[in-house]
Amino acid sequence: MSTVPLENKKNLQPDVKGDPTQDRPPMQRRVKQRLTSRKATAAAVIIAVIWTIPTFGLLISSFRPEDNIKGNGWWNVLTDRQFTLENYADVLSPGGSQSPNLLSYFVNSLAIVIPGTVFTLVLGSMAAYMFAWGRFRGKDNLFIFVFALQIVPLQMALIPLLQLFTQVLTIGDFQLLPSGTYAQLWVAHTIFGLPLAIFLLHNFIAEIPGEVIEAARVDGAGHSTIFWRIIVPLATPALASFGIFQFLWLWNDLLVALVFSGGGADVAPITQRLAELQGSRGGEWQRLTAGAFVSIIVPLAVFFGLQRYFVRGLLAGGLKG
Amino acid sequence: MEDIAEKGLQVVIGLAVFAAIIGIIMLIVDRAPKSGREKIQIAGFLAPALVLLAVGLVFPALQTSYLSLTNRNGEFVGLENFVWMFTQPEALVTLRNTLIWVILVPLLASSVGLAYAVFIDRARGEKALKALVFMPMAISFVGAGVIWRFVYAYKGPEQDQIGLLNQILVWAGQEPKQFLLDAPENTLFLIAVMIWIQTGFAMVVLSAAIKGIPTEIVEAARLDGASAWQQFRNVTIPTIRGSLVVVVTTITIGTLKVFDIVRTMTAGQYETSVVANEMYTQAFRAGEPGRGAALALVLFLMVLPVVVFNARLLRKQKEIR
Numbered sequence: 001m002s003t004v005p006l007e008n009k010k011n012l013q014p015d016v017k018g019d020p021t022q023d024r025p026p027m028q029r030r031v032k033q034r035l036t037s038r039k040a041t042a043a044a045v046i047i048a049v050i051w052t053i054p055t056f057g058l059l060i061s062s063f064r065p066e067d068n069i070k071g072n073g074w075w076n077v078l079t080d081r082q083f084t085l086e087n088y089a090d091v092l093s094p095g096g097s098q099s100p101n102l103l104s105y106f107v108n109s110l111a112i113v114i115p116g117t118v119f120t121l122v123l124g125s126m127a128a129y130m131f132a133w134g135r136f137r138g139k140d141n142l143f144i145f146v147f148a149l150q151i152v153p154l155q156m157a158l159i160p161l162l163q164l165f166t167q168v169l170t171i172g173d174f175q176l177l178p179s180g181t182y183a184q185l186w187v188a189h190t191i192f193g194l195p196l197a198i199f200l201l202h203n204f205i206a207e208i209p210g211e212v213i214e215a216a217r218v219d220g221a222g223h224s225t226i227f228w229r230i231i232v233p234l235a236t237p238a239l240a241s242f243g244i245f246q247f248l249w250l251w252n253d254l255l256v257a258l259v260f261s262g263g264g265a266d267v268a269p270i271t272q273r274l275a276e277l278q279g280s281r282g283g284e285w286q287r288l289t290a291g292a293f294v295s296i297i298v299p300l301a302v303f304f305g306l307q308r309y310f311v312r313g314l315l316a317g318g319l320k321g
Numbered sequence: 322m323e324d325i326a327e328k329g330l331q332v333v334i335g336l337a338v339f340a341a342i343i344g345i346i347m348l349i350v351d352r353a354p355k356s357g358r359e360k361i362q363i364a365g366f367l368a369p370a371l372v373l374l375a376v377g378l379v380f381p382a383l384q385t386s387y388l389s390l391t392n393r394n395g396e397f398v399g400l401e402n403f404v405w406m407f408t409q410p411e412a413l414v415t416l417r418n419t420l421i422w423v424i425l426v427p428l429l430a431s432s433v434g435l436a437y438a439v440f441i442d443r444a445r446g447e448k449a450l451k452a453l454v455f456m457p458m459a460i461s462f463v464g465a466g467v468i469w470r471f472v473y474a475y476k477g478p479e480q481d482q483i484g485l486l487n488q489i490l491v492w493a494g495q496e497p498k499q500f501l502l503d504a505p506e507n508t509l510f511l512i513a514v515m516i517w518i519q520t521g522f523a524m525v526v527l528s529a530a531i532k533g534i535p536t537e538i539v540e541a542a543r544l545d546g547a548s549a550w551q552q553f554r555n556v557t558i559p560t561i562r563g564s565l566v567v568v569v570t571t572i573t574i575g576t577l578k579v580f581d582i583v584r585t586m587t588a589g590q591y592e593t594s595v596v597a598n599e600m601y602t603q604a605f606r607a608g609e610p611g612r613g614a615a616l617a618l619v620l621f622l623m624v625l626p627v628v629v630f631n632a633r634l635l636r637k638q639k640e641i642r
């Protein structure tokens with residue numbers, strides 16, 4: 001669905017030698033062009049600075065001693081160079097119910113996000129494969145229906161889904177998806193991720209050459225063999241792109257966590273804890289600054305490490321509802 | 322440490338159960354009797370995703386639609402919740418704010434993103450400049466909330482300011498201001514956070530589109546002596562119109578559903594609530610699932626036309642291609 005060609009940079013380098021008029025542009029035009037581009041660059045730098053300063057200020061602050069953070073602005077580090085790692089030690093360490101105890105919540109985030117992403121990818125690609133290559137009646141209509149589900153905001157599902165988990169799927173003391181564990185979050189995230197996963201992966205899997213699949217079929221391979229041996233390896237780029245996207249989306253989620261996690265250090269993700277800290281101790285900047293950085297370090301690492309895939313996933317996900 | 326091992330075990334069990342379920346499905350699919358084999362295989366691949374979507378999204382959405390017609394005791398009350406929403410002052414403020422959000426965020430994020438994409442196109446250090454503005458995209462709304470609350474932080478006029486914005490006011494000889502408390506302009510300061518996040522998305526998609534403009538067109542315009550502005554107005558904009566619409570509609574949908582920013586920065590107090598936040602507050606905090614459901618339904622109805630418009634446009638583009 002990507003409506004935008006990704007990297008056409010090479011085609012865009014003007015072919016200077018082939019075009020004689022480009023060899024010696026009139027002096028006047030050259031100067032003018034340089035001027036406008038200089039102004040444009042200046043404007044771009046200003047925007048870049050405005051966009052970066054808030055994060056930068058928070059990062060600097062997270063290394064300043066508590067009294068300094070609360071006493072004066074972070075720009076004072078120019079004259080008063082005192083730095084400490086104490087804030088990080090404080091927010092990470094488990095110490096009583098008053099402490100932020102972020103390490104525990106950090107682990108929760110990982111424990112929620114990894115299975116949540118894996119489940120969505122596996123189930124989504126299985127369905128996507130059948131929508132792309134299966135032969136059955138009503139396939140197109142069913143696919144359009146799944147596609148259309150993207151427009152249902154997850155707010156529409158929250159209240160009944162919580163009831164379903166806590167009441168319907170509970171028989172006596174037995175809970176199919178026990179509260180106090182990650183299970184409810186895994187399932188909820190998987191459900192909410194599936195429409196987009198199926199749609200995007202379908203688009204990719206449908207592009208796999210039919211001959212490859214036909215050849216395997218002629219050799220007597222069933223759907224499961226074709227899926228695991230051919231489709232999954234060939235669809236790896238799409239799986240990676242969507243996987244990263246889903247990973248970040250789950251890591252940054254707050255709403256689903258608030259509804260299904262119960263909020264304790266056993267299950268709740270780091271975003272939820274950070275939101276709590278903002279509410280209850282909004283003035284404890286030494287904790288909030290360090291805590292915010294602990295929570296955004298993983299997405300930032302993913303972002304800078306895998307920016308290519310991230311951008312690709314983003315461009316493909318243009319219609320995410 | 323014990324705690325972490327326990328959580329790790331939970332994840333391993335979760336993944337193992339999931340793998341076992343998938344394994345059983347594959348086994349059934351492979352061993353299916355010859356007669357109905359194809360049907361069983363198709364069902365095996367589609368059923369897990371479709372069952373989850375039916376149980377977790379379709380059915381709950383229908384139930385929410387019904388819930389919106391009931392009161393807090395589950396009795397049928399007709400359209401009372403909607404009457405509440407469109408007559409009570411506190412609910413009307415929520416609707417007004419959502420309207421302000423949905424006008425300002427797509428407009429400003431797309432314009433700044435487009436301007437930035439044009440400014441840095443083929444500039445030196447383009448990649449780094451891009452990454453700086455794109456980075457907020459990876460940060461959670463909760464993290465962004467902390468970052469910006471720190472920018473907006475307030476101290477009395479006699480103290481040193483720790484928030485950058487108030488310090489700038491003080492440097493300019495003004496009184497420091499409670500940015501997040503004073504209605505109605507506090508909504509604008511929340512909106513700024515969303516713009517900060519979404520501009521990167523707009524920039525990346527539009528930049529890819531700009532790079533896709535055929536060189537010949539750009540060169541032709543340049544040879545005709547078109548100024549930078551004329552080029553932008555008559556070449557760039559018409560060529561990337563499709564991407565522009567996708568960007569605006571995607572940001573619009575995201576803005577309609579914005580929850581985390583409001584939740585973490587003001588919790589919807591001081592007249593800053595929006596529909597998605599109020600939905601959560603009513604359904605899960607105030608014990609008014611009927612009102613929450615009605616708000617969710619209104620959210621759905623607001624998203625619907627945007628998505629339909631977007632889908633139509635995409636289909637038209639596909640036909641042209």
